[in-house]
Amino acid sequence: MAGYRDLLRTPGVGRMIAAQLTARFPSGMASLAILLHVEQQTGSYGSAGLVLAATSVGQAVSGPVTSRWMGVWGMRRVLTLTAAVCTLAVLALGLLPLNVAGYMAFGLIAGLSTPPIQSAVRTIYPKLVNSSQLTPLFSLDASLQEIIWILAPVAITLVSTQIGTTEGLILVAIVLVLGCGWFILSPEVGRVRIPRSRRALGRVLLKPPVALATAIGFLVIGACSAVEVGVVATFEHGSLQAGVVLGIFACGSLVGGLSFGHIPIGPWAMARRLIIVTVGLALTMVMLNAYWLGGALFLAGLGVAPALAVLFAITTASVKFSETAEAFGWAGTGQLIGAAAGSAIAGFLVDGTGGPQGAYLAAVLFAIVGVTVSVIFVRALPDLRDRDPSPFPDTEPVAVTPS
Structure with missing residues (x-):
């Protein structure tokens, strides 16, 4: 922990971490807020699922594109524009009398305009610290993001169920404005300029480490999403036990990231960390007791944040600075698709097997x-x-005048 304290004393690091966590907090609230609101307005979970699917498609498509735009127009311009459009789309979802098609349209707009905060901050990090601090910083970032997934669903559930679903979406919009405003106005965002990439969109995926980071991110987040379905199916919708068990899973990831973040990253680091995740998840199939599941998922969680830290580090170390934002955009798209695939496959297996074991499988x-x-x-x-x-x-040829 002394190493993390030294890291947080580095000028700008603490502010960047806090600002980006606040700016990304709505990502842990929006899906549940939209689900609850659309289901209440239409009386159909199926319709709510269609709206969430449209939102996810928008996020998956926009990630690499808006991330790349930051090298063309600058981070502040792109983040300000996307945050403004996304806020208006979220408010439209909450305040306008819409049919299912209308909800899907504004959900798609909200997804397409999701501010590329992750790509921006992970592009800034290498400019804030020296090379020896970069891997621990990625690990700290991956660990602290679990706070979002612990607190955000609880907050939005309380507001949406106790006050109203419209108020829940208004809260998402307010946090989005405040968080993105804090991040955009941070001095580091103004000081770091991403050079314009000279390669075609998507060419960065031809770099094997970037392609692997995208594919493995798909698989890691797919596993986590399947776990969420399994836990909800085990304890039934709305059960306090489900929230506690998922919170323990996130706490395991937080502890793992903080504990293992100082370990240097070699070629086998990813496999070793994913073995921890695999063993923990395999233990969930032994029994469905809350205490057993909590312990198994805590063990699995110990490898999640460290695995994500490896993904961030190998992505950064494999590309030019002008390509980092787009590379992280593709990684985010892989994770979004993984979340959708994991949830869908787990849901089908729960229905097919008649029990939550299918989701854990x-x-x-x-x-x-x-x-x-x-x-x-x-x-x-x-x-x-x-x-x-x-x-x-990034290097460019220098013109030389003949003597």
């Missing part, structure tokens, strides 16, 4: 594939133990 299979991919393609993963994990500098 889906989570284990996602994790096993993640370990397998990490082992098969280990040669493509960079060794950062004795290497600067910062992005490569």
Whole structure:
């Protein structure tokens, strides 16, 4: 922890972490707020699911595009525009009398305009710290983001169920404005300029570490989403036990990230961390007792944030600085698709098997594939133990006048 204290004393680091967590807090509130509101207005969970799907599609499509725009027009302009449009779309969802098609349209707009905060902050980090601090910073970031998934669903559920679903969406809009405003106005956002990328959109995925980070992120988040379905199916919708068990899962990730964040990242780091996740998830299939599930998921969680930290580090270390935002945008898209796939597959298996074991099986299979991919393609993963994990500098040819 002394290392993290030193890290947080570095000028700008503490402010950036706090601002980006606040700006991203609505991401942990919006889906549940939309689900509760649309279901209440239409009386159909199916309709609410369609609206959430439209929102997720928008987020998946926009991630790489808006991240790349930051190198063209600057971070502040892109973040301000997307935050403004997203806020208006969320308010429209809450305040306008819409049919299902209207909800889907504004959900799609909200998804397409989701501010690329993750891409921005992970592009800024290498400019705030020296190379030896970058890996611990990514680990701290991956760990602290669990706070969002612990607190945000509780907050939005309380507001939406005790006050109203419209008020819940208004709260999402307020936090979005305040959080993004804090982040956008931070001095570091104004000081860091992303060079314009000279490569075509998507070319960064041809770099093996970036492609692997996107694929493994898909699998890790897919496993986590399947777990969520399994826990809700185990304890039934609205049960306090479900929230507690999922909170323990997130706490395990927080503890793991803080405990293992100082460990140097070698080619086998991803496989080792995903083995921890796989073992913990496999134990969930032994019994469905709340205490057993809590312990198994805490163990699984110990590997989640450290695995995500590896993803962030290998992405940064494998691209030019001008490509970092787009690379993180693709990684975010992979994770969003993984979340949708994990939830869908787990849901079908729960219905097909007649019990939550199907969801836990889906989570284990996602994790096993993640370990397998990490082992098969280990040669493509960079060794950062004795290497600067910062992005490569952008260089341009210099014109020379003949003498």
